[in-house]
Amino acid sequence: MKDYTYILREHHLKATPQRLVMMDIIDTKGHITIDKLYEMVKVKFNTISLATIYKNINSMVDNKLLFEVKVPNQKSVYEIAKDPHSHLLCKSCSEVVDIDLDMSSLEKTISANHNFIVDQRDLVFSGTCQHCK
Amino acid sequence: MKDYTYILREHHLKATPQRLVMMDIIDTKGHITIDKLYEMVKVKFNTISLATIYKNINSMVDNKLLFEVKVPNQKSVYEIAKDPHSHLLCKSCSEVVDIDLDMSSLEKTISANHNFIVDQRDLVFSGTCQHCK
DNA sequence: CTCTGTGCAAAGCGTTTGCAAACGA
DNA sequence: TCGTTTGCAAACGCTTTGCACAGAG
Numbered sequence: 001m002k003d004y005t006y007i008l009r010e011h012h013l014k015a016t017p018q019r020l021v022m023m024d025i026i027d028t029k030g031h032i033t034i035d036k037l038y039e040m041v042k043v044k045f046n047t048i049s050l051a052t053i054y055k056n057i058n059s060m061v062d063n064k065l066l067f068e069v070k071v072p073n074q075k076s077v078y079e080i081a082k083d084p085h086s087h088l089l090c091k092s093c094s095e096v097v098d099i100d101l102d103m104s105s106l107e108k109t110i111s112a113n114h115n116f117i118v119d120q121r122d123l124v125f126s127g128t129c130q131h132c133k
Numbered sequence: 134m135k136d137y138t139y140i141l142r143e144h145h146l147k148a149t150p151q152r153l154v155m156m157d158i159i160d161t162k163g164h165i166t167i168d169k170l171y172e173m174v175k176v177k178f179n180t181i182s183l184a185t186i187y188k189n190i191n192s193m194v195d196n197k198l199l200f201e202v203k204v205p206n207q208k209s210v211y212e213i214a215k216d217p218h219s220h221l222l223c224k225s226c227s228e229v230v231d232i233d234l235d236m237s238s239l240e241k242t243i244s245a246n247h248n249f250i251v252d253q254r255d256l257v258f259s260g261t262c263q264h265c266k
Numbered sequence: 267c268t269c270t271g272t273g274c275a276a277a278g279c280g281t282t283t284g285c286a287a288a289c290g291a
Numbered sequence: 292t293c294g295t296t297t298g299c300a301a302a303c304g305c306t307t308t309g310c311a312c313a314g315a316g
Contacts, residue, residue, distance in 0.1 A: 014291075047297090070203040072255050101239055116261070127253065182274065
């Protein structure tokens, strides 16, 4: 198990038991909605309130420890922030997976054709995953 | 001015004056939030209710006449559905613009490496536009 | 004429806030 | 100890719903 205490402190957040449980679940699941997270945290920490989940999600996102992935036609999922990457969303099973794609040539085009400096990418490719087809 | 009556009927929606005004504004602006749309429609049609805006946005999206663009850190904007394209979001002025990018090679990679068939792309590149830098 | 769309008010639902007590550093 | 976090309940804001009437086809 990773040192979530250290990771939280690195992002200027106190390591409370509630936050440690949240981190563990998000890291294990990879991507999770607020609802599902609340449900899963409650199993390990049954006094937690939904307000605490929201407050912590917000401060973790603000401190760039978590990243929100806005998904078409469904609720946002949250992931632990990592290097830039893209997402695949299966419309059948709703799974979200990370993929690495080389964007350098596209971003060169954007810079050249639109004189626009890209510093964030929110890229979701939807379709059908290998298990569902 | 385009024939919005025809476009609406093509998508199995009746051409009401409220919808015609909505279409004209969305088409002219390119991308617009619900709030801004309501505000602008009211100028031309002051009896319209927000509930009507919502009902129409929803039926237009359901019938694939409109497309919702989920934008990081701000409210969704709506655009008239067109061929697949990407979006640039300026973090400074919040403008959203359409761009064409050739995704064929990336999608070939996705298909080859992940055995995943892409049929929808939600791609937003954020940064600073030429006017804001 | 029929069925869909509109406007209003109320309800619904996800998210945020204020506050006192508990807790981490 | 001091500032942050928690849990609760209330408030909030956006979105949807039910219904009677109006309007498009």
